[in-house]
Amino acid sequence: MPELPEVETIVRAVGPSLRGKRIARIECRYLPMLRPGLSAARRALVGCVVVGCRRRGKFIVIESRGRGGIADSPYLLIHLRMSGRLHVAQDGRAVRGRHERLVLRFDDGSELRFDDARKFGRAIVTIRPEEMLETLGVEPLAEEFTSGRLAALLHGRARMLKPLLLDQHVIAGLGNIYTDESLHRAGLNPRRRSDTLSPREVGRLHRAIRTALREAIRFQGTTIDAVYPGGRMQERLRAYGRAGSRCGRCRGVIRRIVVSQRGTFICSRCQPLRGNA
DNA sequence: GTGTTTGTTAGAGC
DNA sequence: AGCTCTAACAAACA
Numbered sequence: 001m002p003e004l005p006e007v008e009t010i011v012r013a014v015g016p017s018l019r020g021k022r023i024a025r026i027e028c029r030y031l032p033m034l035r036p037g038l039s040a041a042r043r044a045l046v047g048c049v050v051v052g053c054r055r056r057g058k059f060i061v062i063e064s065r066g067r068g069g070i071a072d073s074p075y076l077l078i079h080l081r082m083s084g085r086l087h088v089a090q091d092g093r094a095v096r097g098r099h100e101r102l103v104l105r106f107d108d109g110s111e112l113r114f115d116d117a118r119k120f121g122r123a124i125v126t127i128r129p130e131e132m133l134e135t136l137g138v139e140p141l142a143e144e145f146t147s148g149r150l151a152a153l154l155h156g157r158a159r160m161l162k163p164l165l166l167d168q169h170v171i172a173g174l175g176n177i178y179t180d181e182s183l184h185r186a187g188l189n190p191r192r193r194s195d196t197l198s199p200r201e202v203g204r205l206h207r208a209i210r211t212a213l214r215e216a217i218r219f220q221g222t223t224i225d226a227v228y229p230g231g232r233m234q235e236r237l238r239a240y241g242r243a244g245s246r247c248g249r250c251r252g253v254i255r256r257i258v259v260s261q262r263g264t265f266i267c268s269r270c271q272p273l274r275g276n277a
Numbered sequence: 278g279t280g281t282t283t284g285t286t287a288g289a290g291c
Numbered sequence: 292a293g294c295t296c297t298a299a300c301a302a303a304c305a
Binding site: 001005058079080081082083115120122168175176226227262263 | 280281282283284
Binding site: 099118226251 | 301
């Protein structure tokens, strides 16, 4: 479950080593993951040079350029979903992952490898990335994501906070971990209706989302066993995955509940549904 | 076997 | 009509 901080970490790690490389070959071992198909992907991308690698929500956006100039810039969009992993192998012969699905080989012999145990991940080749990305909501770390902007998003609908924050069309990048972390830091109950928050509460939530995400990026994300190894944020999570342990703020106990079919971790003391200013 | 995860979609309900 | 919620689904693993 790589979320915004994990995807950002991957982009920062992989992006610089991708730029300037020419795609020489594409192999795909699980065809349903690749749209619109392997032969179309090869036609579009082979021979192109990678010119950019960035993140939008939980998407990794790889921009390339062919010989044809500005009109000829195909994109590869990658979504890791639950179990996707991405890394660059400098030597094409280095050990392969156990669930390797897609490999871009570059003309210098290095490879970009997409490994995905559960096959939910997707790779999309397109010359119009906006079509995939324009339905995404605001970037929570962008300047435009102000407290006022969040207030409008919350007050404009009457939904429970948790499913609202998880909705990629509203805010792009939060998943189960950082939604729970943000709500805990803000002292808000995940079942709280979005249009009942006071301006102070909106401000707390705004700050909580941004600090939780920034801290997670600083610690290179949360290690999720074999799915996403390497980050150190799991040591700093305050609610997610901590059922039974004490809340670091109020000495309450973190409990696991289910909200909109998702496992949800809250402190029932400092995240009450009512009576919280 | 059971539970867990993401995002999309279909259908129900208000 | 439009919004919201729920269930189902894809698939693997501990």
